[in-house]
Amino acid sequence: MKFGELVGCSERFADMIQQARKLAMLDVPLLIQGETGTGKELLARACHDLSDRRDKPFLVLNCVSMPDEAVENEVFGCIHGKKVQKGIFEQADGGTLFLDEIGEMSPLLQIKLIRFLEGGTFRRVGEDKEIHVDIRVICATKEQLTALVNNKAFREDLFFRLNVLNLNIAPLRERPQDIELLTQYFVEEISRELNITQPKIEPEIYTKLCHYSWPGNERQLRNTLYRALILVDDDRLTSKQIQLPVNELKKMISDDELQGSLDEIMKRYESSILSKLYKHYPSTRKLATRLGVSHTAIANKLREYNIGK
Numbered sequence: 001m002k003f004g005e006l007v008g009c010s011e012r013f014a015d016m017i018q019q020a021r022k023l024a025m026l027d028v029p030l031l032i033q034g035e036t037g038t039g040k041e042l043l044a045r046a047c048h049d050l051s052d053r054r055d056k057p058f059l060v061l062n063c064v065s066m067p068d069e070a071v072e073n074e075v076f077g078c079i080h081g082k083k084v085q086k087g088i089f090e091q092a093d094g095g096t097l098f099l100d101e102i103g104e105m106s107p108l109l110q111i112k113l114i115r116f117l118e119g120g121t122f123r124r125v126g127e128d129k130e131i132h133v134d135i136r137v138i139c140a141t142k143e144q145l146t147a148l149v150n151n152k153a154f155r156e157d158l159f160f161r162l163n164v165l166n167l168n169i170a171p172l173r174e175r176p177q178d179i180e181l182l183t184q185y186f187v188e189e190i191s192r193e194l195n196i197t198q199p200k201i202e203p204e205i206y207t208k209l210c211h212y213s214w215p216g217n218e219r220q221l222r223n224t225l226y227r228a229l230i231l232v233d234d235d236r237l238t239s240k241q242i243q244l245p246v247n248e249l250k251k252m253i254s255d256d257e258l259q260g261s262l263d264e265i266m267k268r269y270e271s272s273i274l275s276k277l278y279k280h281y282p283s284t285r286k287l288a289t290r291l292g293v294s295h296t297a298i299a300n301k302l303r304e305y306n307i308g309k
Helices: 011-023 042-048 068-076 106-121 145-150 158-161 179-193 204-210 217-231 262-280 284-291 295-304
Strands: 032-036 058-062 077-080 085-086 094-101 136-141 165-169
Touching: 011 042, 011 165, 032 042, 042 094, 042 136, 042 165, 068 077, 068 106, 085 179, 106 158, 145 158, 165 284, 165 295, 179 217, 179 262, 262 284, 262 295, 284 295
Parallel strands: 032 136, 032 165, 058 094, 094 136
Antiparallel strands: 077 085
16 A cells, blocks of 8 residues: 555554545544654655645655744744845745654744634734745654653644644554565665665565564664665675564564464564563553553553453
């Protein structure tokens, strides 16, 4: 299954894409949550491309790299004598503004954004006239915004204005079924990029890739395959060319545990990990926080594997 530049075949991925296709058509704020490297910007762009705003701009504002002294000029624009410098809100008029890593937005920008969301108007720096623009705001964060709100690090009123619709992208370690398809997709894409003949992917590679936790998710997988393809000296891509940090590799399981389909193998592994962690985090909420996933997802997994009963 493909949605924009996002690729996957797992049930988790399919469910998320099915929901995204519906939410893309609604002209209200959308909040996308997911770990680093899961493709939050790609998902936002795919939603924009499916919406009625597809022919208008899709602009990105990185909230992390925005110092307070540059916020107003960059976001809302300014007047220098008779010269007008348009801000990103004005440039995105009619289209979509993607606010990346909103959890790290400064307090000043949070206040400015609330005022804009209330009426869709703003003022350029140095000008008293109110300017109205028509944009859809899509936000993304790797942080748990509810925790930031509870810690007073993110404004509660802004959270409720942005969290009208939401999508959650599961990390790659929870979607091992997607690794094979993503590998094939990236190898084809990178081969074109490097202008080389696409090599044959040896099956052993998938086993190695599925034993890794992928803290950097899809982005890290692509970078790993990029390095591997540079090392290819014939028409085959083998596990020898896949370089992964030793301290991040999962312990290889025995031959007996490798019996059955990939889905069955991964479920056994997942069940084992959850059973061990549950001893140290004996509640669904604590375990969900430890693994960085939703409470509902963990509760469903524990029920599926009959853990903690």
